[in-house]
Amino acid sequence: MSVTSAKGFRASGIAAGIKDSGNPDLALVVNDGPLTAAAGVFTSNRVKAAPVVWSEQVLKSGAVKAVVLNSGGANACTGPAGFQDTHKTAEELAALLDASAAEVAVCSTGLIGVRLPMEALLSGLKTAAGALAADGGAAAATAIMTTDTVAKTAEARGTGYAVGGMAKGAGMLAPGLATMLVVLTTDAVADAGVLDSVLRAATKVTFDRVDSDGCMSTNDTVLLLASGASETVPDLAEFQAAVTSVCADLARQLIGDAEGATKDIAVEVVRAASEDEAVQVAKAVTRSNLFKCAMYGNDPNWGRVLSAVGTTDAAFEPDQLSVAINNVWVCRDGGVGEDRDLVDLTGREVKVTVDLAAGTSSATVWTNDLTPGYVHENSAYSS
């Protein structure tokens, strides 16, 4: 289960010497067709890394033959020289694959503001191209890890076709996509327009509802490539469900491996006036450092939930707000509810429910607790 779950794809992952550690740091995903249809979603950060600027242009054609991904350096805030590095990377891989650079997407992740070691990277491209294999998905997923502790892959099966994927991301996870690189593949027959609409609908309710630490990356990229190798034209609803399922699976894995986290927290807002307002309220809670510290301390401190809800302009009356933590309604109608000592917070997964009593819409946003481990990992180490 990975980017090579779908027919028509080969992948590889190798150590090119980009990382000082010597760990794998260069991955390829190649679409052998017959189709090369593709869609992409990118960070909404206005400070975009060179590979994002490049890949956004590539995706405008709706065709991607190959994706090259490196960890060990984000190639962000590196100026015109950094953009040339991305361009050169695409050209070199295109030459190795007998393709056009305009069909090669590039993704990078790692420290911002540092040039990539191009000699090592270009030399690594040859090795990686030589290692391409129909079972190379696991190696590719490993080569894109930074502070990730586990490789992240997923797949779903449709009627006569497959959807596979891989992701990396452990910090800088926030709305409008996270510090994450995601490549999804399918052997279904679909054109770029269908892929684009399916991908946007899937990311809106999965990756966009993951907010580990409120920080938006310069490099976020989610790509969906279709090879058509199954010769199956999918039912659109089933295909949407399969792609969304793979995205949800990978998003859940990102939260589960977030830097320093000890809790995976689902903040569910119910009875909101609209889905947008439900998301707004949920994100206000997932952005509260005080709430996240309380979760780390197994403290069902619902006052911190209410004080976060109160910062939004969603429809609600303060004296009609209710909050449950792991299904114990510790706050009812804006005041004290059930005994907080009834709440068991010892497990890794926590559910916080906020009832706005203002409508019929709902949404869930996932986040993590704020821990000394998170602080340590992001202070002791330039990432």
Added chain:
Amino acid sequence: MSVTSAKGFRASGIAAGIKDSGNPDLALVVNDGPLTAAAGVFTSNRVKAAPVVWSEQVLKSGAVKAVVLNSGGANACTGPAGFQDTHKTAEELAALLDASAAEVAVCSTGLIGVRLPMEALLSGLKTAAGALAADGGAAAATAIMTTDTVAKTAEARGTGYAVGGMAKGAGMLAPGLATMLVVLTTDAVADAGVLDSVLRAATKVTFDRVDSDGCMSTNDTVLLLASGASETVPDLAEFQAAVTSVCADLARQLIGDAEGATKDIAVEVVRAASEDEAVQVAKAVTRSNLFKCAMYGNDPNWGRVLSAVGTTDAAFEPDQLSVAINNVWVCRDGGVGEDRDLVDLTGREVKVTVDLAAGTSSATVWTNDLTPGYVHENSAYSS
């Protein structure tokens, strides 16, 4: 230097038994006139504590005879019964002072969602009223502390009059005022309208530009009381400067005592298209947990500054952004600038300058680093 620096005020601070620790927890500030003019600014959180709802009503008259402040409980999210507790507190103090409850402001700070121990509080009011003294400002400042490690007081002298103040606040410090209670006093002759305009102008550039942890409180209150006892009608510009100076002094003390912090960080945005955009960009940086972790680790990680700036809609071009950390321009024109090893981050005070190259406006917002101490203090302890 405190709320009793200005003539016409008495204050006290005692241990009423509201806190389990037995530390001082009840403070009074009484205006002996001849004027009882007052103005107030309150949290913009829609979930407001009972004392905030009460005091907002009191301040509508523009007259305050006395302020009663308790630590050890926020009286927030306590429903109609909590509001009755606030009302009863005001009535009892009014009776002791031969005043009207409608002239008694109430402030509370501590845990949300817990009723106050009213028997201890009401009994403490008598003790506190008996302890009122013209040099009681220091005792009052001590009695409003929660996780504060030091009492916070300030004063400024105008021509023939004084402005004094006290503050508490160490966590939940954020825009739209912080978890803070502030009482300012002056013996200048000023009516409620003047006090209101001076206070709003002062808080906008002081307390509203302090953002320690991004969390907005349910209880924030800043009051300015005038006794007129100096018989001096102040020059308005001088008076504004004096009040702003006391607010800035107290705001700086709040940042200096923030929970678990090891750094006081001034994020200065220059060459913005407007002051509002300068504040918006500064707050995006002060809200970035990754930036704050880097500061804790003495890591001049300017990429985290740029990625925060990129989340705003302020006017700038990404390739014209420059960033200095302690006056070393580590990022120039969106790319690598001076050697980051030149940055010395060993001191407690840090200055980060963001040059937007988009205009002539500027603003500074203060924040702290994110530390294991912050996490510990807010997880090991319900506050």
